[in-house]
Amino acid sequence: MERSIVRPSGLDFETPGRRDYYVALEHDSIWGDHLIPLTVFVGARAMPGKGLVAFGSNHGNEYEGPMALRHVMDDMRLEDVAGRIILVPVLNVAAFKAGTRDSTLDDRVNLNRAFVDEAGKRPGLAGITHRIAAFVREAIWPHVHVVIDLHAGGQVARFAQCTSFHPIEDPVQGRLIEETARWFGTPLVITYQNETPGLLPSEAERLGKITIGTELGWGGSVQASGVRYGRHGVTAAAIHHGQLRGRVAKIGHHAAGTQQMAAMVERDCFTVAPFAGHYEQVRACGESVRAGDVIGLLHDFDRIDLAPWPARAGVDGIVIAQAWAAPVLQGQHIVVTGRLLAFQE
Ligand SMILES: [Zn+2]
Numbered sequence: 102m103e104r105s106i107v108r109p110s111g112l113d114f115e116t117p118g119r120r121d122y123y124v125a126l127e128h129d130s131i132w133g134d135h136l137i138p139l140t141v142f143v144g145a146r147a148m149p150g151k152g153l154v155a156f157g158s159n160h161g162n163e164y165e166g167p168m169a170l171r172h173v174m175d176d177m178r179l180e181d182v183a184g185r186i187i188l189v190p191v192l193n194v195a196a197f198k199a200g201t202r203d204s205t206l207d208d209r210v211n212l213n214r215a216f217v218d219e220a221g222k223r224p225g226l227a228g229i230t231h232r233i234a235a236f237v238r239e240a241i242w243p244h245v246h247v248v249i250d251l252h253a254g255g256q257v258a259r260f261a262q263c264t265s266f267h268p269i270e271d272p273v274q275g276r277l278i279e280e281t282a283r284w285f286g287t288p289l290v291i292t293y294q295n296e297t298p299g300l301l302p303s304e305a306e307r308l309g310k311i312t313i314g315t316e317l318g319w320g321g322s323v324q325a326s327g328v329r330y331g332r333h334g335v336t337a338a339a340i341h342h343g344q345l346r347g348r349v350a351k352i353g354h355h356a357a358g359t360q361q362m363a364a365m366v367e368r369d370c371f372t373v374a375p376f377a378g379h380y381e382q383v384r385a386c387g388e389s390v391r392a393g394d395v396i397g398l399l400h401d402f403d404r405i406d407l408a409p410w411p412a413r414a415g416v417d418g419i420v421i422a423q424a425w426a427a428p429v430l431q432g433q434h435i436v437v438t439g440r441l442l443a444f445q446e
Pocket residue numbers: 159160163252253254255
């Protein structure tokens with residue numbers, strides 16, 4: 102199979118068929134391009150503005166997403182595709198090649214903070230990462246109403262595996278998002294604070310799209326369960342939102358009735374490291390806890406005779422995330438707890 106190399110203007114998301122592309126965005130340093138792999142399936146009943154896009158590697162050291170989408174590329178049969186399905190297993194190729202969260206070998210920008218005004222359009226915001234954001238905005242958003250952004254914790258945090266979204270004002274959109282999120286089968290579904298600027302999912306939500314984020318693993322490794330949840334969740338979303346014919350059964354914690362939902366919205370959910378040190382996990386992610394419970398210990402080996410600082414749960418509920426790498430920065434959110442919520446149905 103030949104993968105055609107095109108500029109964004111050369112992508113065809115309309116003609117029925119399968120097409121495999123490298124989207125070429127100009128390299129900042131050499132005569133050449135960054136090549137973003139993108140596969141599109143278009144069925145006979147594709148509608149203008151309707152479709153599903155799934156991204157892996159928004160952050161370059163999170164690997165379940167790229168692997169899940171690599172499998173989905175093989176799972177999809179063109180004859181089953183009714184609408185439009187766009188798969189981008191490695192969105193931030195610059196960060197993925199560096200094996201880091203941000204595009205450290207290029208402009209050093211975090212793609213999931215790059216969806217800001219004038220990204221890719223003016224000096225200072227014209228590096229590869231901001232131009233990837235501009236590409237998503239201009240070439241992809243107009244063709245999809247379902248957006249899936251597959252993350253894992255990278256080197257920052259370990260997670261109770263989850264799907265995620267922000268609290269949504271529109272009740273219809275909110276309900277569709279929650280249902281879509283549950284079908285991944287993860288133990289946890291979370292809603293999280295929406296104050297961080299420049300996030301890909303925040304922009305998709307603001308545009309009214311059914312938007313799902315995930316945290317499918319951590320530590321730059323690959324969890325088999327995380328790949329399975331991602332692969333299944335994308336397929337289920339494509340079916341339930343009219344882009345793929347077929348049926349799916351519930352999996353994992355969704356099927357078992359053990360899935361939980363939690364909110365990490367209020368500031369108390371985030372326990373902040375008061376000094377740079379080394380973090381020791383005491384309680385596991387996913388455990389039920391009470392506010393004040395000690396979840397981990399922060400050691401200061403420069404003052405080794407001091408007692409370690411207890412990192413406590415901020416709210417009653419569940420441990421959603423905590424520091425992965427032992428060395429942590431002052432100010433880092435080393436423990437995140439969430440309040441349990443009821444599902445809408
Ligand atoms: Zn991420």
